[in-house]
Amino acid sequence: MARYSNNNRDTNRLRPAFAGRLCAGLLAVLSGAANAAWELNLQEPVTAVAKRVYELHSLLLWVIVVIFVGVFAVVAYSLVFHRKSQGHKAATFHDNTTVEIAWTVVPTLILIAIAFPATSALVDMRDTSQPDLTVKVTGYQWKWGYEYLTGDAAGVKYMSVLATPRDQIENKAPKGEHYLLEVDRPLVVPVGKKVRILTTANDVIHNWSVPAFAVKTDAVPGFLRDTWFRAEKEGTYRGQCSELCGKDHGFMPVVVEVVSEEKYAAWVAEQKTQLAAVAEDPNKVWALDELLAHGEKVYTANCAACHQANGEGLPPVFPALDGSKIVMGPKQAHLEMVINGKPGTAMAAFAAQLSDTDIAAVVAYERNAWTNKLGEIIQPAEVKALRGK
Amino acid sequence: MQATSHAGYAGHHDHDSHGHPTGWKRWVTTTNHKDIGTMYLWFSFAMFLVGGAMSLILRAELFTPGLQYVSPEFYNQMLTLHALIMVFGAIMPAFVGFANWMIPMMIGASDMAFARMNNWSFWLLPPAAILLSASIFVPGGAAGTGWTLYPPLSIQMGMGMDMAIFAVHILGMSSIMGSINIVTTILNMRTPGMTLMKMPLFCWTWLVTGFLLIASMPILAGAVTMLLTDRHFGTSFFSAAGGGDPVLFQHIFWFFGHPEVYIIALPAFGVVSHVIPAFSRKPLFGYVSMVYAIAAIGLISFFVWAHHMYVTGIPLTGQLYFMYATMLIAIPTGVKVFNWVTTMWRGSLTFETPMLFALGFLVLFTIGGLTGLVLAMTAVDIQLQDTYYVVAHFHYVMVAGALFSAYAGLYFWLPKWTGHMYNEGLGKLHFWSSMIFFNIAFFPQHFLGLAGMPRRIPDYAQQFADFNVISGIGAFGFGFSQLLVLVVVFQAMKGGAKASSRPWDGAHGLEWTLPSPAPYHTFEDPPVFNQAEAHG
Numbered sequence: 001m002a003r004y005s006n007n008n009r010d011t012n013r014l015r016p017a018f019a020g021r022l023c024a025g026l027l028a029v030l031s032g033a034a035n036a037a038w039e040l041n042l043q044e045p046v047t048a049v050a051k052r053v054y055e056l057h058s059l060l061l062w063v064i065v066v067i068f069v070g071v072f073a074v075v076a077y078s079l080v081f082h083r084k085s086q087g088h089k090a091a092t093f094h095d096n097t098t099v100e101i102a103w104t105v106v107p108t109l110i111l112i113a114i115a116f117p118a119t120s121a122l123v124d125m126r127d128t129s130q131p132d133l134t135v136k137v138t139g140y141q142w143k144w145g146y147e148y149l150t151g152d153a154a155g156v157k158y159m160s161v162l163a164t165p166r167d168q169i170e171n172k173a174p175k176g177e178h179y180l181l182e183v184d185r186p187l188v189v190p191v192g193k194k195v196r197i198l199t200t201a202n203d204v205i206h207n208w209s210v211p212a213f214a215v216k217t218d219a220v221p222g223f224l225r226d227t228w229f230r231a232e233k234e235g236t237y238r239g240q241c242s243e244l245c246g247k248d249h250g251f252m253p254v255v256v257e258v259v260s261e262e263k264y265a266a267w268v269a270e271q272k273t274q275l276a277a278v279a280e281d282p283n284k285v286w287a288l289d290e291l292l293a294h295g296e297k298v299y300t301a302n303c304a305a306c307h308q309a310n311g312e313g314l315p316p317v318f319p320a321l322d323g324s325k326i327v328m329g330p331k332q333a334h335l336e337m338v339i340n341g342k343p344g345t346a347m348a349a350f351a352a353q354l355s356d357t358d359i360a361a362v363v364a365y366e367r368n369a370w371t372n373k374l375g376e377i378i379q380p381a382e383v384k385a386l387r388g389k
Numbered sequence: 390m391q392a393t394s395h396a397g398y399a400g401h402h403d404h405d406s407h408g409h410p411t412g413w414k415r416w417v418t419t420t421n422h423k424d425i426g427t428m429y430l431w432f433s434f435a436m437f438l439v440g441g442a443m444s445l446i447l448r449a450e451l452f453t454p455g456l457q458y459v460s461p462e463f464y465n466q467m468l469t470l471h472a473l474i475m476v477f478g479a480i481m482p483a484f485v486g487f488a489n490w491m492i493p494m495m496i497g498a499s500d501m502a503f504a505r506m507n508n509w510s511f512w513l514l515p516p517a518a519i520l521l522s523a524s525i526f527v528p529g530g531a532a533g534t535g536w537t538l539y540p541p542l543s544i545q546m547g548m549g550m551d552m553a554i555f556a557v558h559i560l561g562m563s564s565i566m567g568s569i570n571i572v573t574t575i576l577n578m579r580t581p582g583m584t585l586m587k588m589p590l591f592c593w594t595w596l597v598t599g600f601l602l603i604a605s606m607p608i609l610a611g612a613v614t615m616l617l618t619d620r621h622f623g624t625s626f627f628s629a630a631g632g633g634d635p636v637l638f639q640h641i642f643w644f645f646g647h648p649e650v651y652i653i654a655l656p657a658f659g660v661v662s663h664v665i666p667a668f669s670r671k672p673l674f675g676y677v678s679m680v681y682a683i684a685a686i687g688l689i690s691f692f693v694w695a696h697h698m699y700v701t702g703i704p705l706t707g708q709l710y711f712m713y714a715t716m717l718i719a720i721p722t723g724v725k726v727f728n729w730v731t732t733m734w735r736g737s738l739t740f741e742t743p744m745l746f747a748l749g750f751l752v753l754f755t756i757g758g759l760t761g762l763v764l765a766m767t768a769v770d771i772q773l774q775d776t777y778y779v780v781a782h783f784h785y786v787m788v789a790g791a792l793f794s795a796y797a798g799l800y801f802w803l804p805k806w807t808g809h810m811y812n813e814g815l816g817k818l819h820f821w822s823s824m825i826f827f828n829i830a831f832f833p834q835h836f837l838g839l840a841g842m843p844r845r846i847p848d849y850a851q852q853f854a855d856f857n858v859i860s861g862i863g864a865f866g867f868g869f870s871q872l873l874v875l876v877v878v879f880q881a882m883k884g885g886a887k888a889s890s891r892p893w894d895g896a897h898g899l900e901w902t903l904p905s906p907a908p909y910h911t912f913e914d915p916p917v918f919n920q921a922e923a924h925g
Contacts, residue, residue: 038855039840042772050772057769064759071730071755075748078733084670090737090895094672103727104720111716114766119709121768126705169848171455179454180850204542205635207700207775211841216771218701220636221541222629225702240843242700242775244535246542247461250846314462316528317547343630344620346545 043211046233046258050214052121063114125214128228131196135187139199139206139219139241140353141346142248142305146187149198152264156271159353160185161301162251169251181238186255190264194230203348207243210256216242231258246346247314248305286360288368288377295365298358303366306346311370318346322370331378335363335386351387356380417512420504421909422489425511427806429486430799432514434875436478437792439522441868443471448830448864450847451857464847465533466549470521472536473553476653477560478518480791484656485510485567487798488595490806492571494900494907495589497580497916502573503566510566517559524549524556535845537646538613540627540638544620551620554613561606568599575599580899580915586680587923589898590673593680594659597687601648601655604691609645612638636701643694651690653787655683657794658725661747663898664797665729668744669736670895675728682721682728689718699770708767715765722758726751741893742816746797749824753789757782760835775845778838784831793823796874801896803881804888808906811881815873822870830863897922 045051082088131150138145140159147157163182167173176182189195199208199219209216213229216239231237239254259267286294300309303321307313311322321327326334338359341349350359360378367374410418419425446467450459459467489507493500501507524531529547532538543550575596579588616638618624625631627638666673673679695703695711703711729751738744760782764770773779796819803811833856838844842853849857888905899922903911 038836039852040836042839043841049768053768053772056766057763057772060763060766060769064762068755068759071726072752074730075733075751078730078736079738079748082669082733082736082738084737084739088735088737090670091735092671093735094674094676096675096731099731100675100678100724104724107720107723111719115713115716118712118766118768122708122712123705125768125771126708169456171457175454175851178850180848204545205539209775209843211772214768214772216700216774218636220629220702223634223636223702239841240846242843244465244539244542244845246533246545247465249465250461250843250848314460317462317530317545344544 045214046212046231046235046237047214047229048232049121049125049229050212052117052124053214056117056121059117060114063110125227128196128226130194131228132193133189134196134198135189136198136200137187137208137219139201139203139208139245139252140348141203141246142241142252144183144187144206144208144252144254145202145353146185153268153271156268156275158185159301160187160255162253164251178238180251181240181253181255183253183255186236186257188257188259188264188267189231190261191231191234191258192261194228196226196228199225199227202353203346204245205243206241206245206252208239208254209242210237210239210254212237212239213256215239218243231256234258234260283381284357285379286357286377288364288375291361291364291377292368294357295361295363296369298354298362299365299369302350302354303362311366311372321366322372327366327372328374331363331367331376331382332386334367335359335378335383338363339383339386356383356387359383418508420500420508422493422501422504422507423806423907423909425501425507426486426489426491428511429482429489429514432511432518433479433481433483433486436474436482436518437871440471440474440479441871443467443474445865445868447471448861451849452861453858454849454851454854456848459847461847462530462533465535465845466525466531468845469532469535469553470525473521473556474518475787476536476649477557478514478521480653480787480795481560481564482514483795484595484598484653484791485564485571487591487656487660487795487802488567488571491802491900492574492592492595493578494805494903494911495592495898496575496578496583497899497912497918498574498578499910499913501570502578503570506566507570510563510570513559513563513566517556517563520552520556520559524552527552537639537642538616539642540616540619540635543616544628551617554617557613558610561610564602565606568602571595572599572603580912580918582918583923586677587918587920590662590676590679590683591656591659594655594662594683597683598652598655601652601687601690605645605648605652608641609649612641612645615641636698639698639701640695643697644691646697647694648687648690650786651686653791655686657750657791658683660794660798660801661729661750663896664743664747664801665732665751667801667893667896668739668741668747669733670738671732671736673728674731674734675724678724679728682724685721686718689714689721693718696765696767696770699767700774712765712767716762719758719762719765726755726758737895741800742811742813742820743797743801743893745817745820745824746793746800749820750789750793750797753785753793753824753827757785757787757789760785773838775843776838777834777842777844780844781831781834781838784834788827788831796820796823799874799878801893802900803878804892805900805903805905805907807881808888809881809885810888810892811877811885815877815880819870819873819877822873823867826863826866826870828863830860830867833857833859833863 042054042057045054133151134149136147136149143159143161145159148154160183163184164180168175168179199217201219201221203221206219207216208219215227215229217225217227235258237256241249241252306318307321313320326337339351341347357380360380360383364378367376409415450457450464527548529549531549532546532553534543575592615626619627625633627633627635662673693711693715695707696715699708764773764782800816837853837856842849890904891901899916
């Protein structure tokens with residue numbers, strides 16, 4: 001993303017790490033890294049809150065640099081002039097009440113001074129009142145679910161999954177520009193509108209984070225948390241899950257596309273027509289071929305991360321489906337496993353994530369893929385009948 | 390140290406009226422504080438190498454983008470075990486080792502108050518270490534949750550998680566017994582005339598640390614027990630589906646976890662407060678304010694736990710309270726740094742290896758403390774939480790704060806333990822390579838964190854690649870530098886220049902009135918304490 005590129009290294013971003021930068025520069029030269037991105041500071045902020053955070057951090061950085069330089073100037077003086085090898089004789093003093101009171105009071109005053117901007121930035125950050133638009137964000141292992149609750153897009157609901165191909169991760173293909181920071185369907189929001197984000201999770205704690213907005217909020221299963229942003233600039237902003245959530249924690253990015261009002265309206269219209277078009281007929285009777293073709297897609301998006309594309313899983317935590325007792329057993333138990341999940345394990349309940357058709361298709365796929373040649377077909381109506389049991 | 394302790398024992402055999410087993414039985418059955426201290430130190434060094442090797446696996450995987458050597462699951466297990474082993478297996482036992490060796494000698498006591506319990510406190514550690522390390526090999530592997538063990542992720546784990554829970558129970562028992570022993574020894578066994586306010590500062594730091602441990606370890610034990618019953622016995626402490634709350638675990642964990650930070654840091658402060666005056670040839674500046682600062686840090690450490698939880702959705706008022714409370718802790722910490730600086734001021738400084746490590750501690754710990762001040766500000770912390778900035782911050786505090794200070798103590802007291810001077814050239818090489826590689830490894834992580842690289846990920850976007858290369862080079866250099874200390878210690882154990890009873894001309898304290906190496910039994914009669922040896 002633009003925020004990560006190396007052309008926004010403004011001159012006003014001074015920082016103390018000259019040594020680090022020097023060392024980095026040397027290495028870059030040595031390794032001939034052409035597109036090195038030696039980012040040294042927070043990402044360029046695009047919300048008012050993120051700007052305040054940026055400024056607060058800059059202020060703090062100066063405060064700590066001044067303190068550090070002050071303290072270690074004294075140390076350096078001692079190290080140079082109070083050496084035994086210089087013939088310096090040790091003094092014997094070991095107390096001085098005035099000095100001790102001073103270095104208790106002065107830091108206290110500095111801290112009080114810092115507390116004012118720190119408090120007001122925080123108060124701003126937490127004010128989620130009067131949003132223009134509310135989106136519910138649900139963390140899943142390992143993808144994000146977005147559901148527009150209010151505004152024009154109310155009712156639009158989809159999953160957002162890592163789009164980086166497996167080959168790039170396994171170093172079999174060259175890595176793309178947005179390696180690991182790209183998804184199939186980003187969150188789309190209008191520019192300049194206050195967007196309230198409600199977070200929750202389906203399985204374990206995740207964290208929805210976009211550094212350019214200074215937004216980072218845990219998604220806690222069974223609870224709702226909220227945060228907000230008002231993006232001032234159109235563009236694509238990227239973040240990542242920021243709470244360890246298991247195996248693929250590093251592979252569930254957050255991508256937010258901030259678009260103009262017109263583009264947003266067009267996007268909403270498109271979503272609505274798609275919603276209507278794909279509204280499934282749960283009573284449709286499927287042929288095996290088309291069902292399996294759909295099932296494979298559902299499997300790849302929802303199941304393959306753990307059970308693997310070849311069905312062999314990663315035992316014992318993620319069991320194999322190829323030849324599995326449940327898959328090869330009665331189909332009701334298999335369907336119930338997918339619908340209700342298995343508490344206490346990473347096997348999620350997919351009842352809320354997948355439609356009847358999806359569940360029927362994926363279960364049929366699992367019962368017919370690899371060496372599981374059961375030849376069985378499952379119709380969406382059967383899933384509907386089992387739901388809620 | 391084994392060999393020389395034997396030598397020490399042999400040299401004083403005729404004073405030893407009650408005799409004791411030799412060979413391996415000596416070490417299994419020993420109740421001698423010096424033997425037990427030696428075992429603690431060796432154990433912690435072994436665990437340090439194991440935990441360090443794990444961190445090198447992490448850095449190797451992170452050397453370039455993409456997955457190269459390990460799977461994401463295994464990566465998570467390594468980062469979890471690295472932290473648990475370093476915190477509970479390496480740093481904490483190292484300072485208990487120092488306490489065992491030095492506190493009786495510093496206060497003029499013949500041994501620890503509960504000598505047999507002392508043996509048990511140590512021998513609980515190996516089973517816990519085996520449980521933790523062996524959990525890699527059980528079905529499902531070790532816990533992959535991070536050392537914080539947050540549910541519901543920890544509920545999903547396999548039996549490796551249960552092994553980690555039992556290991557934490559056992560380590561907790563060991564720590565609690567160890568601290569009761571230390572607190573009792575300090576309060577009851579000081580030589581006549583050594584009032585609390587004349588006691589060496591290392592003893593003060595351990596007195597406060599002991600209370601912190603006694604108060605906080607049972608809380609951790611409770612938290613992991615609740616995890617265990619949630620996992621196996623159908624309770625729902627941390628599951629919303631059963632009326633519980635996953636965030637409750639975080640509150641309990643960090644109510645232990647923050648005092649834990651100071652459990653690690655305070656004894657390190659204690660060691661440095663001995664080393665800096667010795668090599669400045671000047672009394673410690675502001676002894677009384679040091680004591681008050683230690684007590685204040687200990688107390689405040691119980692009231693700041695939720696600054697680890699700013700992004701969990703705690704209310705605004707909660708965030709504000711924890712921000713102010715956290716800022717408060719900077720004041721006593723600042724006082725300590727100013728005191729050390731002023732101790733050096735107008736001293737007569739020399740720079741032997743212990744002093745170098747103490748100075749390294751001072752520089753790096755101050756950097757870690759100052760980035761801690763940045764992280765205390767809730768709004769900034771929310772931007773930096775769970776990024777590499779935090780990883781850099783706590784390694785500056787933990788590695789520089791604890792490890793460098795432990796090395797300062799090791800080089801400082803090694804002549805007393807072995808009776809020989811260590812190889813000063815190798816010691817200095819060890820310091821400089823550690824200092825340089827540490828900064829190469831961890832300073833760039835501040836930038837990674839600011840740019841938004843999350844922690845605990847096995848693979849990362851390409852704009853983070855360059856700093857990760859530098860960090861990897863630093864980590865490997867730092868790791869291999871630590872083998873130097875083994876050479877130094879073995880050399881000093883085998884021979885070398887004889888150490889006098891007070892090999893450092895600026896060192897004060899009762900331990901320096903004893904011969905080097907210290908005899909197997911010391912201060913069987915309380916020594917005379919005079920003002921000259923006060924305030925080491």
